[in-house]
Amino acid sequence: MNTLLVVLLSEEANPFSLITPNPGLAIWALIIFVALIFILGKFAFKPIASALKEREMHIEESLTQAEKARAEMAALVSKNEELLNQAKEERNQILHDARIVAEKMKNDIIEKAKSEADKKVGDAIREIEIQKKAAIVEVKNSVGALAIEIAEKIVRKELKNDTDHKAFVDALVKESNLN
């Protein structure tokens, strides 16, 4: 310990002691350091600090702007989706309505067709009936005439009183027609 102290304090190799401050060096250090603070402060650190600050503010601004743009975009997207959904719903509604209308129309048409067909069939049946009756009448008439003709021919040979016989046959025909 003692020898080390001697070493630290002695100036065997150099008159500059390790722990005795040299006033000349201290004054130089003070001048250089203070000058450096002012020179670097004025020409370097202040401009650098302001440039850094400016850039950081710019970056921050850009980030907030980007965030805002993203939010706007998201709002737009959600709005679009909403519109899309609305349109879909509307389409579904329209389709549904159309389907109902079509169904109704179809039923109406079928109904109408059916009734028309029924009517036509009824008309046809009636027509047929009328035609049938007419045909029957005709057939009866022709059969009656034929029968009369035949009977006349037969009876002419046997009977002289033609008119009495004809009345008698007409009466008979009428009777059969009623049946």
Add this chain to the structure above:
Amino acid sequence: MFTAYIKRIILFSGIVLSSLAVSAEETETAVATTTEEAHTEAPKADEKFNPTPMILHHIADSHEWDILEMAHIGLPCILYSAESGITTFQYEDGKEVNGYTCEHGGIVREDHAGFIDFSITKNVATMLLAAFILIVVFTSVTKAYTTNKGKAPKGLQSLIEPMVVFIRDDVAKPGIGPKYEKYLPYIMTIFFFILVLNLLGLIPVFPGGANVTGNIAFTLVMAFVAMLVINFSGNKGYWKHILLPQPYFLWPIMFPVELLGIFTKPIALMIRLFANMVAGHIIVLSLICLIFVFGNAGKSVGGSIAGSAIAIPFTLFISCIEVLVAFIQAFIFSMLTSVFIGMAVEEHGHGEEAHH
């Protein structure tokens, strides 16, 4: 790290004892006697290698700048004494000018009278070099901020910017608080000046090698400026805290303690930087001296080889640590300065008593 602590403790106790026991005149007479002894003992010193003077020579300031021990650049000397006024000359070993003698890189006066040495020594020259490097680097970086405005940093700018941002965001802002912008140039200058000087001190060849941050005069100035800045920026709360410490019945004890606190903070800054840098240089130089100790001052080649085998890896290892320490010490000095400024400018509430 442990050895660094031991060195630090030894140096610290040495400083305390020296300040108690030694006055300036006593050291001057001691210089005279020891240098005379050194002269008479010169032939004897050849027998055995003594690392102490060699180490002390390398960590001390000098009027000569050695280039690999072969060439010495004599630096300009500016000396002042009451009797002969200002004397200037270029240093050269053995030269005698106006009653001053150049000896072993230093200057003594023949009549042992006191004089002040304003010479451009190795340390002053290194400080000027560091200031020049800083000004060149930072003007080019500042120019880059105007030409490359608003864009990502490029080249040298991207090397400097992380450090600037680190000092601003992790040292000045948390240390000083909201008023940090006013002190930013000062804190930045502390960091970069100490860093460049530390790194220059680690370069063993010509433009580096001066142990400026391990010089007590330099750290004294740094601490002195810090003390002025801290106390001049102290607000009402800071001075009230020092002059009228809170529990009034403890005033007789607390006032001297608080008053002493004004000086202990910068003194701690001074000793921390000085001791750390000196310790690092001493360790590196001691390891190198191992080669000469083992080699018996050049007489034993085998011993030199054995010494080198031990010394080279260890020196490499310690040098790597010293690079780290160069950054750490610059950071710590600026960090603590900003913390002390922060304590002085802080708006004191009631909670501040809890700090002590």
